Amino acid sequence: LISVMSDQILNIPELENDGIVFAKQGFNIIGTANTRDKGVNEMSGALKRRFNFETVEPVRDVSLEKEIIIREAQDLAKTGHIDQPVDINAAELLAVTYHELREGITEEGTKLEKPNAVMSTAEAVSVYYQTMSSAWYYGDGKTDLGELTQNLLGAVCKENKDDLEKLKSYFRIAVKEKSARKGGIWTEYLDTAKYLK
Structure with missing residues (x-):
């Protein structure tokens, strides 16, 4: 994901035209996680730097x-x-x-x-x-x-x-x-x- 997010290019050798797919205008990646769950693998610092984080608090009303x-x-x-x-x-x-x-x-x-x-x-x-x-x-x-x-x-x-x-x-x-x-x-x-x- 790091190269996809940084360069907005995905290399797929099986495709024609050198196997390169370019992101279109408005390209975004949205990921979600629970704050209590660590998941299988901790996210690397390099990957974290490429995301904006928004914490959604529980409904209080x-x-x-x-x-x-x-x-x-x-x-x-x-x-x-x-x-x-x-x-x-x-x-x-x-x-x-x-x-x-x-x-x-x-x-x-x-x-x-x-x-x-x-x-x-x-x-x-x-x-x-x-x-x-x-x-x-x-x-x-x-x-x-x-x-x-x-x-x-x-x-x-x-x-x-x-x-x-x-x-x-x-x-x-x-x-x-x-x-x-x-x-x-x-x-x-x-x-x-x-x-x-």
């Missing part, structure tokens, strides 16, 4: 995160031919869960242990869409909070099993508190803690 989950889940459902509306209450519950676990504090001010997992909005969308797909293909078309919790468990604990205790603690502290204060969907959510094994 719960209502915006909920809207992103809803919008992306609707787009994925349309692409997957899943004719099912998004459960807005479940999307909000998931946005609050991700926000509080990521920040390490509840909206009520209770401190939490942050999981080591990358608690990104993209992960939240994936968890919601998995739940939606399961409801469409295997359920009655309604969001199953037990399924949501199991998908959340998979996302949070896929890289570090120590995060299971942090997720259980979230249910024991934050979800229990919200269940007592708000009831409704939070009480149903609290009941799904049995899946955290």
